[in-house]
Amino acid sequence: MIRLVIVDDHEMVRAGIRGGLPADIEVIGEAADVAGAVKVIANTEPDVVLLDVHLPGGNAAEVLRQCHGEYRFLALSVSDASEDVIGVVRLGARGYVTKDITADALASAIRQVADGDAVFSPRLAGFVLDAFTGAAAQTDDELDRLTARERDVMRLIARGYTYREAAEELYVSVKTVETHMSAVLRKLQLSNRRELARWAQGRGLD
Amino acid sequence: MSTVAAAPRAYRETRGRWIGGVAAGLADHLGWPLGAVRAAFVVLTFLGGIGVVAYAAYWAVLPAREDDQSDTARLLAFAALVIGGFLIVPANPWMQIGLPLAVIALGATVVWTRVQPARRLRADGMQWTALLLGLLLVLLGIVGLAATGLELQSLLSAAAVGILLLVGVALIAMPWVVSLYRELTAERQERIRSQTRAELATQVHDSVLQTLTLIRRHADDPDRVVRLARAEERHLRSWLYEPTGDPSQTLAAALARAAARVEEDYPVTVEVVCVGDAALDESGRALVSATAEAVLNAAKHAGGQISVYAEAGDGIRVYVRDRGTGFDPDTVPPDRRGIAESIRGRMQRTGGGAQIRTSERGTEVSLWLPEA
Numbered sequence: 219m220i221r222l223v224i225v226d227d228h229e230m231v232r233a234g235i236r237g238g239l240p241a242d243i244e245v246i247g248e249a250a251d252v253a254g255a256v257k258v259i260a261n262t263e264p265d266v267v268l269l270d271v272h273l274p275g276g277n278a279a280e281v282l283r284q285c286h287g288e289y290r291f292l293a294l295s296v297s298d299a300s301e302d303v304i305g306v307v308r309l310g311a312r313g314y315v316t317k318d319i320t321a322d323a324l325a326s327a328i329r330q331v332a333d334g335d336a337v338f339s340p341r342l343a344g345f346v347l348d349a350f351t352g353a354a355a356q357t358d359d360e361l362d363r364l365t366a367r368e369r370d371v372m373r374l375i376a377r378g379y380t381y382r383e384a385a386e387e388l389y390v391s392v393k394t395v396e397t398h399m400s401a402v403l404r405k406l407q408l409s410n411r412r413e414l415a416r417w418a419q420g421r422g423l424d
Numbered sequence: 425m426s427t428v429a430a431a432p433r434a435y436r437e438t439r440g441r442w443i444g445g446v447a448a449g450l451a452d453h454l455g456w457p458l459g460a461v462r463a464a465f466v467v468l469t470f471l472g473g474i475g476v477v478a479y480a481a482y483w484a485v486l487p488a489r490e491d492d493q494s495d496t497a498r499l500l501a502f503a504a505l506v507i508g509g510f511l512i513v514p515a516n517p518w519m520q521i522g523l524p525l526a527v528i529a530l531g532a533t534v535v536w537t538r539v540q541p542a543r544r545l546r547a548d549g550m551q552w553t554a555l556l557l558g559l560l561l562v563l564l565g566i567v568g569l570a571a572t573g574l575e576l577q578s579l580l581s582a583a584a585v586g587i588l589l590l591v592g593v594a595l596i597a598m599p600w601v602v603s604l605y606r607e608l609t610a611e612r613q614e615r616i617r618s619q620t621r622a623e624l625a626t627q628v629h630d631s632v633l634q635t636l637t638l639i640r641r642h643a644d645d646p647d648r649v650v651r652l653a654r655a656e657e658r659h660l661r662s663w664l665y666e667p668t669g670d671p672s673q674t675l676a677a678a679l680a681r682a683a684a685r686v687e688e689d690y691p692v693t694v695e696v697v698c699v700g701d702a703a704l705d706e707s708g709r710a711l712v713s714a715t716a717e718a719v720l721n722a723a724k725h726a727g728g729q730i731s732v733y734a735e736a737g738d739g740i741r742v743y744v745r746d747r748g749t750g751f752d753p754d755t756v757p758p759d760r761r762g763i764a765e766s767i768r769g770r771m772q773r774t775g776g777g778a779q780i781r782t783s784e785r786g787t788e789v790s791l792w793l794p795e796a
Contacts, residue, residue, distance in 0.1 A: 340733065341697055378695070378733065
C-alpha cells in the first residue's frame with residue numbers, strides 16, 4: 219500500500235486523480251496551497267507527494283524547500299516548460315509528469331517514486347539530453363557528463379520507451395535501467411551546468 | 425465653431441539656418457524679412473550682449489521644426505563663440521552684465537533642449553553630460569553676475585557658496601526626486617502589465633472563448649468536442665510555452681506543426697521531443713515530410729499515443745513510435761505507396777535512410793540524415 223498526498227489547487231484535478239488511482243495507492247491527505255501542503259505532509263508523513271508545480275502562495279519550489287527533501291515528490295504540471303521541469307527536479311522531486319498522463323501511467327509513476335526510482339517523461343529526458351550535450355563532452359567534472367550508457371537510456375526514454383522496453387533494447391535488466399535513471403537524476407540535481415542553472419532561474423526556482 | 429484661431433507656433437528653422445535657426449524661425453513666424461531679424465540680433469549683441477542672450481534664450485524655448493543630429497554640435501559651437509567673444513572684446517560696464525547673462529542663458533538652453541523629461545529615467549550618458557554642463561554654465565553665470573567687480577578671492581568664495589547652495593537644494597529635494605522616480609517606475613511597470621493583460625485578453629478571446637462556443641454547439645458530438653479541446657490546448661500551450669520558430673525554417677518548429685496537423689485530423693496524441701535544432705535545407709524538408717507521413721500512418725493504423733523524438737547534431741535522427749499492434753511489412757500491398765515512396769524513397773534521395781521495426785507491441789520508424 220502506498221500512502222499518497224495530493225497537492226493541487228484545483229479541486230477538480232484532485233478529484234480526477236483520486237478517482238483514477240488503483241487500490242494499492244491510498245490518498246491520505248490533500249492540500250491546495252503551500253502552507254496547507256507543508257502542514258499535511260508533516261502530519262501524515264506520506265510515502266509519495268504528488269505536487270502541482272504552480273500553487274497559490276508560492277510554488278512547488280517552496281514546498282520542496284520547506285520539506286527539506288525528507289519525502290519523495292513526484293511533480294505534476296500542465297506545462298512542459300523546461301524551467302519548471304528542471305527547477306523542481308533540481309530541488310529534489312524524483313520525477314515529473316504532465317497532467318495529461320493516463321491514470322495507469324500515473325499509478326506506475328507513483329509506484330516508481332515510492333520505490334525510490336526516478337520518473338522521466340520523454341520530455342524530461344529530452345531536456346536532460348539537451349542540457350548535457352555539446353560542451354559537456356569536454357568537461358572533467360563527472361557530474362557534468364552523462365556516460366554513454368546513460369545517454370542511451372535517456373534517448374530511449376525520449377523515444378517513448380518504457381523502462382522495460384529500454385532494458386530489452388539494451389540487453390540489460392530493468393534494475394540496471396533504473397540505476398542509470400537514478401544516476402542521471404542525481405547529476406541533474408547536483409550538476410552546476412550553466413544550462414541547468416539558467417533553466418531553473420527562469421522561474422526563480424534555483 | 426471656434427472663433428479663436430490657434431496662435432501659430434514658432435519653430436526654429438532647421439533648413440537654411442546659419443547657427444540655430446532662431447532668426448529664420450522668428451522671421452517666418454513674425455512675417456518679417458529674414459535679413460532684418462538677423463541684423464537686429466547683431467545690433468543687439470553690441471548693446472551689452474543682449475543679442476546673444478536673447479538668441480540663446482530663444483534657442484532654449486523654440487522647438488526645432490525637424491529633428492536634426494547636428495543641433496548639439498551647433499549649440500556647443502555657439503556657446504564657445506559667445507564665451508570666446510565676450511573674453512576678447514574689451515570690458516565695458518555693459519559686458520560685465522552681458523557675459524554672465526549670456527552664460528546663464530546658454531546653460532539653460534543646454535538643459536532645456538538636451539534633457540528631455542520623458543527620457544530622464546534612462547541612464548543616458550548624453551543626457552547626464554548635458555545636464556551637468558548646463559548646470560555648470562548656469563552656476564558660472566550666476567557667480568559671474570554676483571561677483572561683478574569683485575576680486576578673484578571673493579569670486580572663489582562666491583562660487584563655493586553657490587555650490588553649497590546647490591548641494592543644499594539637492595539634499596532637500598532628494599526625497600521628492602526619489603519618490604518621483606519610484607512613482608514613474610511603478611507607472612511604467614503598470615503600463616507593461618496592462619499591455620500584457622490586454623494581449624492575454626485578446627488571446628483568450630480569439631481562441632479559448634471561440635472554442636468554448638464551438639464546444640457548446642457540438643455538445644452532442646463527443647469526437648468533435650475532444651478534437652476541439654485538444655486543438656485548443658495545443659494552441660494555448662504553444663502560445664504559452666514554446667519558442668516561436670518558423671516552421672518553414674527550423675526542424676523543431678516544422679515537426680511541431682506536422683504533429684499538430686495530424687492531431688487535428690485524428691483522435692491521437694503526438695508528443696514531439698526535440699534535442700537540439702537545425703535549420704532546414706532541402707533534405708531537411710524531405711525528412712520533415714517523411715516524418716509527417718510516418719506520424720500519419722501511426723495515427724491511421726495504431727492511434728493512441730505517438731512519440732516523435734528528433735536529435736540534431738551530427739546529422740539528424742528522427743524516431744516515430746506508436747503503440748499499435750504492428751504490421752507485416754511483406755503484406756503491405758505494393759500499391760500502398762505510403763511507406764515505400766513517401767518514407768523510404770524520400771530518405772534515400774537525400775542520402776539518408778529509413779528503417780522500420782514493427783512488432784505486436786508497436787511500430788517504430790527511424791529516419792536519418794547524414795551531416796550536411
